[in-house]
Amino acid sequence: MSAILEVSDLHVGYGAVKVVHGVSLLVAQGSVTALIGGNGAGKTTIMKALIGSLSQSAGTIVYKSQNIGSLRPHERVNLGLALVPEGRLIFPQLTVEENLRIGGIVPRAQSCKGKRHEEIYELFPRLHQRRAQKGGTLSGGEQQMLALGRALMSAPDLLLLDEPTLGLAPLMADTLFAAIEALQRGGMTILIAEQDTPRTLALADRAYVIENGKVAFDGAGKELLDDPRVREAYLGISEQPSPIQHNP
Numbered sequence: 491m492s493a494i495l496e497v498s499d500l501h502v503g504y505g506a507v508k509v510v511h512g513v514s515l516l517v518a519q520g521s522v523t524a525l526i527g528g529n530g531a532g533k534t535t536i537m538k539a540l541i542g543s544l545s546q547s548a549g550t551i552v553y554k555s556q557n558i559g560s561l562r563p564h565e566r567v568n569l570g571l572a573l574v575p576e577g578r579l580i581f582p583q584l585t586v587e588e589n590l591r592i593g594g595i596v597p598r599a600q601s602c603k604g605k606r607h608e609e610i611y612e613l614f615p616r617l618h619q620r621r622a623q624k625g626g627t628l629s630g631g632e633q634q635m636l637a638l639g640r641a642l643m644s645a646p647d648l649l650l651l652d653e654p655t656l657g658l659a660p661l662m663a664d665t666l667f668a669a670i671e672a673l674q675r676g677g678m679t680i681l682i683a684e685q686d687t688p689r690t691l692a693l694a695d696r697a698y699v700i701e702n703g704k705v706a707f708d709g710a711g712k713e714l715l716d717d718p719r720v721r722e723a724y725l726g727i728s729e730q731p732s733p734i735q736h737n738p
Contacts, residue, residue: 494519494648494679495540500549502532502539509535511703512549516696517648517681522674524690524711525683526724527700533683534576536700537652540681541573542566553648568596570647574654578637582626586617589625589636593643602645610639613669631662638669649673651682667693687724691715 495517502510510532517523525533538544540551542563551559558566580589593599594606611618614635620628625636634654641649651670655663667689674680674693684690691697694711699720707719714720 492519493517494554495681496550496552497536497540498550498552500536500539500551501547502535502544503547504535504544508547509703510539513698513700513703513705514549515698515705515708517679518695520677520679521695522670522680522682522693522711524694524697525681525700526685526687526690526697526714526720527706528724529685531700532703533700534652535703537573537575537650537681537683540566540650541571564596567644567646568598570598570645571650572641572644572646572648573650574634574637574641574652576652576656578630578633580625580633580636580640583624585622585624586628586636587621589640590617590643593640594645596644599643599645606643606645610642613642613672614639629662631658631665634658634662634666635669638666642673646678648679648681651680651684653683653685655684655686687720688715691720 493516497513497515500510500513501508513536525536527533535544539546542561546559550557553569553571558569581592590607590610599606616632617635617639620632625633628636638654655666658666670680671693682690691711691714696708697711697714698708699706709717
């Protein structure tokens with residue numbers, strides 16, 4: 491598969507505080523790629539740099555063979571990038587329907603807004619039931635559905651998901667992962683940062699382990715599930731040597 495996104499030697503920070511130090515990664519067209527790592531590792535900072543809400547101090551971000559490092563966020567969205575941010579950030583005083591309409595205002599989405607609405611309500615029937623309800627009155631899981639639906643309204647080619655199940659009840663997390671799996675089956679390219687490491691690695695074609703703002707190592711998702719470093723650091727499973735067997 492060809493790469494839809496290529497990040498090379500990316501450096502990003504907040505003023506004088508440098509957070510991401512030389513990250514390089516590839517996202518293949520039609521794949522699910524995961525970023526895993528602990529709190530403060532730099533995953534959210536990478537996502538913000540990709541969508542353009544944070545400027546990189548060095549490195550390149552190439553999307554569809556175009557260097558997009560100088561583009562503003564709305565320009566990146568119109569090229570087919572969409573971010574579902576950590577914390578959802580929906581418009582609480584607007585209804586579900588109005589939140590979704592805002593997601594579809596970019597020029598690239600104009601020709602398919604009606605179809606997108608139908609697809610999102612099919613993916614999340616609960617949003618259809620609450621379409622006239624204000625976003626701020628929804629549960630946390632419903633707000634996350636709305637944030638994902640709003641991003642899908644922009645007709646993205648690459649969907650960036652930053653901690654989509656953070657703080658959700660298990661049943662809601664199941665619903666979100668089922669939706670992500672449905673999008674994957676439909677051919678959506680996804681880059682996901684998520685702390686549910688086992689589930690994310692089982693879903694991902696490729697994963698990058700982020701530690702202290704750097705790529706510590708990477709590999710196929712299912713292979714990393716069996717990697718002793720991942721099992722100990724992120725699954726809490728310590729690989730103990732087998733006891734020595736003594737013959738009587």
